[in-house]
Amino acid sequence: MGDQLGTEEAADPGGERPFDPRAELGKFLRSRRARLRPEDVGLPAFGRYRRVPGLRREELAQLAGVSVAYLTRLEQGRGSNVSAEVLDAIARALRLTDAEHEHLTHLVKCQHRKKHSPPRQEQVRATLREMLASLEGVPAYVTGPRSDIQAWNPMAAALFGDWDRLPSRERNWARLVFLQPDYRRLFVDWESKAADIVGAMRLYAGCYPDDPQLSALVGELSVKSEAFRRLWARHDVKEKNHGAQRLHHPLVGDLTLSFESFRLPDDPEQSLTVYNAPPGSTAAESLRLLASWGADAIATG
Template sequence: MDDTHETPAGGPRGVDAAPLDGRAELSEFLRTRRARLRPADVGLPEYGRHRRVPGLRREELAQLAGVSVAYYTRLEQGNGRNVSTEVLDAIARALRLTDAEQAHLTRLAKPKTVKKKRAARPQHLRPGLQQLLDSVDGVPAYVVGRRSDILGWNALAAALFGDWSELAPEHRNWARICFLDERSREFFVDWEQKASDIVGYLRMDAGCYPNDPRLSALVGELSVKSEEFRNLWATHDVREKGHGVKRMRHPLVGELTLSFETLRLPDDCDQSMIMYHAEPDSASAQALRLLASWGRDASSVGSGTR
């Protein structure tokens, strides 16, 4: 494993891209959230058999949120200046947004003034965190940062997912691995869900750091190279990293079902530690023990999703 954990670029080395258009992001996010609701979903009558637009009309959404149609129309056209938190909360309730979606809406409509260089600042993994990762026994664990960059990992994570130290730093990125490495489709039994989750995480990052040129470069590259990424990106779905279950198909130990937990680092909200574990005495737990028994050097067990 590399001794340095400089952040991956999230795209080709040295490539910058124009920032995402905040007004367009706000407009498309509201439009796609409105399109997924039917009048019956929110207790409104559905007049007429043929509706010109999918989902709720603007006037129906404005009625639910208690704002004028003109006001909501301006907001959906990307003009979120001077919108109040109370109005955003009312619109979020009307659209039945999740907590993650409501936070994303607020960031898009009321972006904070952030220096451009802050969005593109390098990410570093503290040495103490790498020592902690290395000390975790029997549990695959890694740290991710902005843009789904993989910043650090332990030996069992390398044995399970593939030895990321063999990748160029700018390629240690879950989005790139998921959409550009065909092996990931075999490795993740529910690849479509994994792909959807990763795009949702990137959307959240885009709301937090719209001026990050490396994120824009990553989105641009994946949009060119992967039709599936383009389609998922166009949905404007957002997700927060949390907890859940993943099914994996390892080339050496077979299928595993592992639960995962996400621990956000208190001194850097952009970094999270992801830890996987198996049910005690299960076949998946036995498979993890087998991987661990082959040593901390992931190269001795071949590759997973690398």
């Protein structure tokens, strides 16, 4: 009766290679089953004790309208020619978010395609750099698909630190947030920021499982950060394009900024992120102070 989720998955640091699409598909589906209870999806919770945390495979198969044998093959990475209708039914049954649904689709496709080359090293257009510089008093930066920080304006440096002083490989949100203590203090909701970064990396890995640079990054962070290992093992995927960020800056103290991230139309692997504060707010005054201090603020931060 049913199946039992292996405890080794919870401790999986991600391995040297971030992604084996066949194994990853099963891990992802099992992790999504584990977060749901029968009563969450309108099923009776028979039995006082359940060996499986969350939904049993039989219960998911019933909800999705597929056979248990078919779902077993899919979780074992042996599914072939999975239709969009079946994926939609499984996504609905598991109550996947749009990002998770997209991730599931990529995982299935990864099993049946030739090696997919990861994106080239992106170059930030000169006109985009000029636009960043023109955004006075507004922190803004451009990131690549592996969370690399590729371009930024002086206000972003004043707010987040002098990235120009770092080696290029260290200008990476994942390395900064997980490996630099200053960033743990900077982000008031550090756990949320860290989870957002890992979720975006998981989503990217679903598209490019053969990316050696991502593999190296995941391997490095898995060795150096217990928090990263824990978040990576959760198999959560997300793409957070807007929201609020609470910061504790060493010079101006606490401030809350809203942000919007936009994928660039001619290179969707690059994103432009812009922060803003309501006019007349304490946060807006804090940004004005940072802008007026200029280079001194960057050096101190």
